[in-house]
Amino acid sequence: MSGADRVVAAERGAGMGRFADGGPLLWPFEAVRGLYRSAVLVGLTFLQVAVGVGVGLGGARVVSSFSDGSSAPLVLRLLADAGEALLAVVWVAAAMWIVHPLTSRTLARAARRVAGRWLGLRFEVEYRTVPQVTRMSTRYWWDGHEYHKSEREARRRAGMHARFHDPQLHWDGVWVLVAGLTVMPVAALPLLGLAGGAALVAAGHPGSGAALVAAGLVAAPFAWRVFGPVAARFLGPIPRSRLGRRIAELEAVRADMTQTQAAELERIERGLHDGTQARLVAMGMSMQAAERLVEADPAAAKEILAAARASSFAALDELRSLVRGINPPVLTERGLVDAVRALALDAPVEVSVHSAVPARPERPVEAAVYFAVAELLANVGKHARATRATIDLGYSDRTLTASVTDDGRGGAAAREGSGLDGIKRRAAAFGGRLEIDSPAGGPTRVTVAVPCDLS
């Protein structure tokens, strides 16, 4: 058995801390690796401590010079000292607060990579994503929190907000601070032993110097292991109470809803502005032209009027499709079940509808479920390569469910930004959920469930 094999074995066993079963090559290896890891850990954790100590010491020196040589009574001098100490503390806090948003995320990410490589620890961490910006009908840009005059400004502010108002960033800051106070001093011990020993030898104390170097080497395989428990406790996603999680969910839902609403209003505004309004203007102009021509050239006037009438048909058509997108008339007239039947009749594949909903749900829920089913059916037509689909509407445990099943090729998933993701978010706005069962090769069954009361 060669040394290289043992190294591999040691590498594998490192996470579980068993390394004492090896031969003579293992101890030096462990010592060197420990020194390397200690150095990396110190590099990843010293920053805030260095900033704190540096600014603290420098600040203390500067502020203490304010009252140097003062011959005031003792009480006043004590008061001045306290004030100076307070000022130094404020400076330290300010410096750390400035360094934190710029570095914490990078340091925590690097620490997570290292923890993954050395200890096999995996962390599922989510940072805030930059929200889309939307142009409102007022011509201002909405970033989910504020209005801005230009798109660039809105994007910049949205980016800053996502980056600096991220709770995970602050939790990363806690890691940097805690690690600086725990991991850093321990990991620094073997390195200090080595450096101190070398200095002692150079200063002419070979005995004690060699002892210190030896102590550092002995400590090296163990010192970096302090990283494990601290990392497990502080490197993960931000721990939140159930209430906190709920608030975060609701915040996300609210931001989503304002975005969706803004986009929806914009769509309606554009539809009215580019379609109906433009056509009405054109019709008015045509009629004016016809009015002028009616005596001189009645045939031409007639032609213009015919064109104007055709234009009015087109305007009505556009209004109809716009209204369908806002609130489908058949939903108002007949309620969810018949509206879904009407959808099924218009679908490109054969769709059967089964309903066990005893009464009409609340109107907003009805509309939400209707639009979800409409989108699911459109997906069946677009992506599934299905030949038939089934819609099941049901109500139990104060929850309205709508399932769309198709015999297509399956593999549907709610990827970020996809239609299914949109349905999921809109269902979440009503406290509902989306379940997708779509193995590759099909069949696909997607269920929207929304809690509601029947009227």
Place this chain on the structure above:
Amino acid sequence: MRLVIAEDLFLLRDGLVRLVQAYGHSVVAAVDSGPAVLAALLGERPDAAIVDVRLPPGFSDEGLQAALAARREVPGLPVLILSQHVEQLYARELLADGRGGVGYQLKDRVMDADQFMDALDRVAAGGTALDPTVVAKLLGRPLRADPLAALSERERSVLALMAEGLSNAAIAGRLFLSEGAISKYTTTIFAKLGLAADDDTNRRVRAVLAYLGAAGRDGG
């Protein structure tokens, strides 16, 4: 003709009354709510009725329901339904009794007075007058293993126009064919759909029903 008109918007109701009067018809009742239209239809027994789908008090489908209820009492009572939007669902419900005398049109069609009055005449005569939009939606559906799959492309377009309620002469005009050719096509269509030769209007309605895939083809 003696007509009943049910429309809740005053301007449109007034316009409809003037329009039909200009074409020499008389309006025996012009009403604006669901219960009133049912009473007028059963009380007056008009030659035809023009009814808006959405009427007070509920502003849902009171007009349609009143028309369906009236036709249950008086089978085949001619009704032309108007709406801001057309749904296959409603077309099926109107045609389901297989008796004809049914129209279902977008309100926009009122702007073309000649065609609109033509549709009204067809309905009063026991025929059908479906809006081209509904027919277009039907055409968009995939073919299945049903009798319609046996029809040729040309036969299907003839059937589509038949579904709108056009006569052979009118279909010939639209397709630039002779009336004789259209009559041959319709005979083939009836044969392929297995419709026995009886009263031609009724058979046309049932061909449309087969097209809609609604009621069975063995009635009447």
